[in-house]
Structure formats: C-alpha cells, structure tokens
Amino acid sequence: MIALLLAAxxxxxxxxxxxxxxxxxxxxxxxxxxxxxxxxxxxxxGPFAERDRAxxxxxxxxxxxxxxxxxxxxxxxxxRDYPSSVWQERSWLGMGDAAxxxxxxxxxxxxxxxxxxxxDPAVSELARISVRQIEVLRARQRLAWxxxxxxxxxxxxxxxxxxxxxxxxWPVPAEARILLPVLAVLALLSVKVDPAPRAAxxxxxxxxxxxx
Numbered sequence: 001m002i003a004l005l006l007a008a009x010x011x012x013x014x015x016x017x018x019x020x021x022x023x024x025x026x027x028x029x030x031x032x033x034x035x036x037x038x039x040x041x042x043x044x045x046g047p048f049a050e051r052d053r054a055x056x057x058x059x060x061x062x063x064x065x066x067x068x069x070x071x072x073x074x075x076x077x078x079x080r081d082y083p084s085s086v087w088q089e090r091s092w093l094g095m096g097d098a099a100x101x102x103x104x105x106x107x108x109x110x111x112x113x114x115x116x117x118x119x120d121p122a123v124s125e126l127a128r129i130s131v132r133q134i135e136v137l138r139a140r141q142r143l144a145w146x147x148x149x150x151x152x153x154x155x156x157x158x159x160x161x162x163x164x165x166x167x168x169x170w171p172v173p174a175e176a177r178i179l180l181p182v183l184a185v186l187a188l189l190s191v192k193v194d195p196a197p198r199a200a201x202x203x204x205x206x207x208x209x210x211x212x
Contacts (some may be wrong), residue, residue: 016048032065052078056087061092068098089118093126105138
C-alpha cells in the first residue's frame with residue numbers, strides 16, 4: 001500500500017515537471033499573464049523536480065514584463081521555500097535588477113553584494129559585473145543631483161538680484177551673461193545621466209533661462 005502511494009506521488013510530481021517544461025516551451029504562444037497563472041497553479045499543486053526554478057522563473061519573467069512588485073514577491077518566495085537553492089542566489093540578482101530599474105542604486109548594491117557571495121560562480125560573476133555598472137550609474141546620479149542643486153542656488157541668487165534691481169532687459173544684464181552659459185553647460189552635461197535626474201536638471205535650467 002505504501003509502495004503504491006509513493007509510486008502515485010512520484011508519478012504526480014513527474015507529471016507536474018513535464019507540464020512545467022511544456023509551459024516554458026510554449027510561453028511565446030500565449031499572453032504572459034496566462035502563463036504566469038498556469039505556472040503558479042502548478043506550483044500550488046505540489047512539489048516537482050524544478051519547483052524552485054518555477055518560482056524563480058515567474059519572478060524573472062514578471063521583472064522582464066515590468067511588474068517589479070510581482071517579481072519581488074516571487075523572488076522573496078524562492079528564498080522562503082528554498083533557502084539553500086541556487087535559484088535563491090539568482091533571485092538576489094533579480095532583486096538587485098528590480099532596484100536598479102527604479103534607480104535605487106544603494107538597494108541594488110545591497111542585493112548584488114549578497115549575490116557576490118553566492119556558491120554558484122556564474123551568479124557571483126554576474127553580481128560583480130552588475131556592481132561595477134551600478135557604481136557608475138550611482139556616481140552619475142549624484143553628479144546630476146549636485147548639478148541640479150548648484151543650478152537652483154545660482155538661479156535663486158540671480159532671480160533675487162534681478163527682482164531687486166529691476167534693470168532694463170537690454171543690453172543683457174551681467175547676471176544673465178553669467179547664468180545662461182552655466183545653464184547651457186548643465187543642460188548638456190545632463191544628457192549623460194539617467195532620465196529621472198536629467199529631467200530635473202533640464203527643468204531647472206529651463207526655468208532659470210525663463211526667469212533670466
């Protein structure tokens with residue numbers, strides 16, 4: 001009797017494994033949300049050989065689809081259900097990627113640091129490469145913030161000076177001859193930074209130019 005129950009359980013696990021592989025193979029043939037739902041149902045049905053991979057796969061696929069909250073939920077589940085799995089180590093990379101997409105570079109570096117200590121050499125190497133990239137992006141982000149703050153301070157200073165003086169618009173006031181080139185340089189430098197800080201710098205520069 002026990003042997004029959006064990007055989008039935010093994011057969012069910014093998015069937016779920018086959019269904020999982022088939023869902024991955026046919027993934028492009030259906031909407032992503034449908035595959036996410038089917039794989040999640042398969043996971044809830046019970047164990048199978050690559051159940052940890054299935055949980056990670058949903059997180060990775062959701063991240064690729066732009067669903068960062070959903071991706072985090074599944075990456076965290078891998079860590080809870082399979083704390084010693086290689087897919088948990090890969091989930092650390094996923095958590096870092098999600099944070100990097102949101103320009104939360106400090107948090108991204110935290111997850112990549114964990115991944116650098118992974119037992120899987122491939123995960124460790126990917127984390128090392130990602131750390132270098134994020135450090136560059138964070139430096140650019142901080143430079144953009146500093147440039148935006150500097151432009152704002154200069155803008156406020158000359159705006160106050162202008163409203164106090166109420167001088168003629170032509171010839172161009174001395175403060176405008178100084179401020180406009182500074183704003184132009186800052187706007188050009190912002191081209192090399194990320195979209196979010198770039199927008200802040202460009203808005204500040206545009207506002208300063210209008211006030212001048």
